[in-house]
Amino acid sequence: MRKRKKKIAGLNGGYVMPTSFASSPKSDSGLLKVQISAPLNGSGSANAFVYSPTEPGGLGHSRSWFTYEELVEATNGFSVQNLLGEGGFGCVYKGYLPDGREIAVKQLKIGGGQGEREFKAEVEIISRIHHRHLVSLVGYCISQNQRLLVYDYVSNNNLCFHLHGEGRSVLDWATRVKVAAGAARGLAYLHEDCHPRIIHRDIKSSNILLDNNLEARVSDFGLAKLALDTNSHVTTRVMGTFGYMAPEYASSGKLTEKSDVFSFGVVLLELITGRKPVDASQPLGDESLVEWVSYESDLLTVLLLLNQP
Incomplete structure (x- = not known):
């Protein structure tokens, strides 16, 4: 019988302004x-x-x-x-x-x-x-x-609404791939083409806005950090959104581009499964999307093979 850790359910969603989580302040070296x-x-x-x-x-x-x-x-x-x-x-x-x-x-x-x-x-x-x-x-x-x-103004709300909102039409697989690719290009620009590099620190579906052509635009840079290219990581106070934060960043405050990549990976899981990152309505132990997928990896493989989100 497998054991699962209970996760604390957090809030997510909203048009542009969801509440974020912050820990106690630490140093902002390297910024x-x-x-x-x-x-x-x-x-x-x-x-x-x-x-x-x-x-x-x-x-x-x-x-x-x-x-x-x-x-x-x-x-x-x-x-x-x-x-x-x-x-x-x-x-x-x-x-x-x-x-x-x-x-x-x-x-x-x-x-x-x-x-x-x-x-x-x-x-x-x-x-x-x-x-x-x-x-x-x-x-x-x-x-x-x-x-x-x-x-x-970006006219077509955000990805969170299109995945989880009431009364929305279901995104087909091609559109989900298009949204993922667009958001990935925006994120890659921040990490690879900006000098100094920009770490967004709050990548999530509600911060990916969609226009009338369902092209993705990454938004909300209020938590972003500029990192000196000479530094391998930035030590800063932990801020972000439950369900999306990379575990090593949440535990140590060491921020890198990989922290954004982890968060974007959670967005990809949302796109594939249609589930929220943290969902209190799920059975005990299954509230966290990341943990649920780690237990149900065979199911995720089937979803990918079927090309059906």
């Missing part, structure tokens, strides 16, 4: 720190904040900043009707620029400090990159205690 300054005027306001990307990139081909009033107008006053998703770090709203361009506006919660760190990380990192399988950052806004990020 390139975000070069952002926030000069204050005499009243203590942060309106004088100035951001200048250290390298040209994703922001270089379009407008880089917006006033708060412009984004209020674009999102119809951040109305509930425009709400796309929400989570531990803030909310995402759909909006329209005066030229008709569709955007997604992420309004970050700053109070706990994580929102500020996420804002700086996203602006710094996305300003360096531009790839057809990565979500493009249009710009940002800083006004008093507001931190907002403006992205191109």
Whole structure:
């Protein structure tokens, strides 16, 4: 009789803003720190904040900043009707620029400090990159205690919804392969073509957005880290999502590109099996997709041979 360890069920899903898990802080050795300054005027306001990307990139081909009033107008006053998703770090709203361009506006919660760190990380990192399988950052806004990020709107929700959401149509096998290949290309660009390398640190199905052609775009770089090419790994505090985190990273805080590869492997298992990474509705011992697959490897082989997800 086989023994199985009981797993703690976590939350997953959401449009762009699912809650992530964080451990106690550790050192951030080997990281390139975000070069952002926030000069204050005499009243203590942060309106004088100035951001200048250290390298040209994703922001270089379009407008880089917006006033708060412009984004209020674009999102119809951040109305509930425009709400796309929400989570531990803030909310995402759909909006329209005066030229008709569709955007997604992420309004970050700053109070706990994580929102500020996420804002700086996203602006710094996305300003360096531009790839057809990565979500493009249009710009940002800083006004008093507001931190907002403006992205191109990706119209067809995310992979998590298409796999697990209610009322969705089932993805055929060819589409699943297409999505996997697109996300893999975006991830490979971060790991192989960016210098310094970029480790996403939160690869999961809800962070893979799909456009109308079901092309994948990796999103949400709020937890990403820049790693010096001279370092074999980065030691940092553990953050990510239950069910996707590589065990060696979760236990030691040592982060490498392989941590992203493990998480992407979990996404592939989702695509193949149609199961969630952590599912409390499953029998005791089968809540974890990774552990279930390790026990049911023969079943997984049959699924692959049949070409039926």
